[in-house]
Amino acid sequence: MTKKSTNTIWHHATITRADKEALHKHKSAILWFTGLSGSGKSTLAHAVEDYLHHAGISTFVLDGDNVRHGLCSDLGFSDDDRIENIRRIGELAKLMIEAGVITLTAFISPFKSDRNSARNLVPHGDFLEIYCQCPIETCEKRDVKGLYKKARAGEIPFFTGIGSPYEAPEQPELVVNTHAQSLDESVQCVVNLLIQRGIIRDPAVSGNASE
Numbered sequence: 001m002t003k004k005s006t007n008t009i010w011h012h013a014t015i016t017r018a019d020k021e022a023l024h025k026h027k028s029a030i031l032w033f034t035g036l037s038g039s040g041k042s043t044l045a046h047a048v049e050d051y052l053h054h055a056g057i058s059t060f061v062l063d064g065d066n067v068r069h070g071l072c073s074d075l076g077f078s079d080d081d082r083i084e085n086i087r088r089i090g091e092l093a094k095l096m097i098e099a100g101v102i103t104l105t106a107f108i109s110p111f112k113s114d115r116n117s118a119r120n121l122v123p124h125g126d127f128l129e130i131y132c133q134c135p136i137e138t139c140e141k142r143d144v145k146g147l148y149k150k151a152r153a154g155e156i157p158f159f160t161g162i163g164s165p166y167e168a169p170e171q172p173e174l175v176v177n178t179h180a181q182s183l184d185e186s187v188q189c190v191v192n193l194l195i196q197r198g199i200i201r202d203p204a205v206s207g208n209a210s211e
Contacts, residue, residue: 020100035132090118
């Protein structure tokens with residue numbers, strides 16, 4: 001269990017999240033991309049960020065591999081370490097939406113309870129779970145990192161989908177069939193979700209999503 005800090009008092013900022021959202025001219029939210037390794041989470045998250053950036057929207061992608069180079073470099077891939085990895089990401093994403101930024105996280109995040117814990121850190125509607133649905137057979141065929149091959153050979157003992165379970169979302173805000181849809185189609189699905197939720201304006205109507 002994570003130790004709790006003591007002798008600390010929460011300091012309320014003078015500039016609020018609403019102030020920062022007004023500056024950015026759009027609302028902030030967490031887009032939580034989840035799915036098997038090779039399901040297209042990182043590819044889709046970065047493609048969505050590219051679209052939003054060019055529409056004048058403030059974003060940041062928290063990528064699974066990148067975070068493990070720094071913030072979570074001390075963690076392995078046991079169940080306990082996976083839980084702590086997602087706990088840290090959830091807390092970081094919470095801070096980033098307080099900065100008025102649309103935060104995109106691309107992590108396998110295999111356990112429902114961990115994703116629910118991250119969701120419960122923020123107000124209702126701020127956490128959008130996006131399930132990158134892709135058959136494991138397709139993920140293995142892609143296998144750009146060679147991880148499934150190593151897992152099948154017993155070289156990676158806790159690999160999700162092989163030696164460790166993946167618990168698929170039951171009621172995600174969006175399911176993207178990354179094996180059947182093109183990247184552009186998948187990006188548009190995510191953008192449409194943001195428009196429907198009132199997080200950004202429709203660029204086709206406003207001329208600029210951030211106006």
